[in-house]
Amino acid sequence: MDDAEAGSKAPGRETYHHGDLRRDLIASVRQLVETHGPDGFSVAEASRAAGVSTAAPYKHFKDKTAILHAVVEDAMQRMADAMADAVAPHPVGSIERIDALGRSYIDFARAQPGVFRLMFGLTRGHENDEVIMERGRSAFRIVVDCVADYLGIDRDANLAWQRAYMLWCFVHGHSFLVIDDKTTKQELDIDEITLLSAVSQGILGTVSKAADS
Amino acid sequence: MDDAEAGSKAPGRETYHHGDLRRDLIASVRQLVETHGPDGFSVAEASRAAGVSTAAPYKHFKDKTAILHAVVEDAMQRMADAMADAVAPHPVGSIERIDALGRSYIDFARAQPGVFRLMFGLTRGHENDEVIMERGRSAFRIVVDCVADYLGIDRDANLAWQRAYMLWCFVHGHSFLVIDDKTTKQELDIDEITLLSAVSQGILGTVSKAADS
DNA sequence: CTTGATAAGTAAGCAATGCTAACTTAAGTT
């Protein structure tokens, strides 16, 4: 989808070498994860999609899970980028920035629920992958900064971290409930945007005293 | 672990029939899901754990996923029970009830992260299992009731549902982040109980106006 | 008690998967 130039001889290729199998595999897996769910993806199927033998992927990845990790690393980057893009058009310190952040998070989850689930939990060993953790932290950093700017406090202030985490919990939970269809939306009778901004303002505006242990 | 009397001839049994294989399988699977993760469980392994041939489970369950659904149904029930138990000792309408509710939810997730992940997402077709959905709804019902009682409004009031959902999102999200080790606790520097009650009071106390679309 | 019917187990086997090993082909490098 990006990185314009590349091998791209596949599929049904006539050259022996593929061009950029690694990149193509990640893309194939990403799609398979979306259509068949995170669990129901097979290396064999991805190989076929890339038009290559079932053993070829192991020249580029150690493991099945190594492929998944690569997909997650990629997704983490895309998510962080999406968040940064969502924030950009709004003035620093505005509540709009925070709302936009939340919306971009939920949008990402809704658009690619399979990958989203992959990013959190599911697969063993995420916590040991430093690339994934680092990109996750840098995404969270955006939230912290926006919160700090909105509250007019230092970006390293503990309070900013706490509030940011509260918001993250809410948005994260809502995202999961949405993609898992546990939303009970009909009874809820409130649209997402309203819900989101109500919670943001509630958490950021008025919890101050109680949060200080 | 419960339901005292039962077959329980296994394992290394000497009778041809097992006693209550179905129940034992669910228990085995539950354990396997915890140790090997929700994805890394195999019917074969569960069969071995129950001391029975690999084909035996198919006399009791249609599918691999049917087994997982049974585990989830069981877990949903246990979770709803845990929540009801947590609430019971506190007076109706008190904030303690709500805090206890949140804590029991998180405790459940922490105690059995594999099953918890199984309950939400991961496996295809939860949304079509009426038993699972019903038990989930009845668990949420507890939250709604506690919130309504605390706010002193009707238990069917829309506002109660909205606030309950907000709380649920937060607790749910926090639970996932905890079991996925994305917590960044060291930077957070606030204990869970404080965090929890701060958010509850914030959401229940002061968001009122903004939430009404 | 024998007799059936049925529930609950087993054994054997199929297709598919994850992964490895040994080989082949292409593409530089010197």
Add this chain to the structure above:
DNA sequence: AACTTAAGTTAGCATTGCTTACTTATCAAG
């Protein structure tokens, strides 16, 4: 032109999910 090496291939192993056909126990009825 010869070597090295990256990137494919085929063949095969062990394991898995699941099915089919068979075996064994249990229970109800005569």
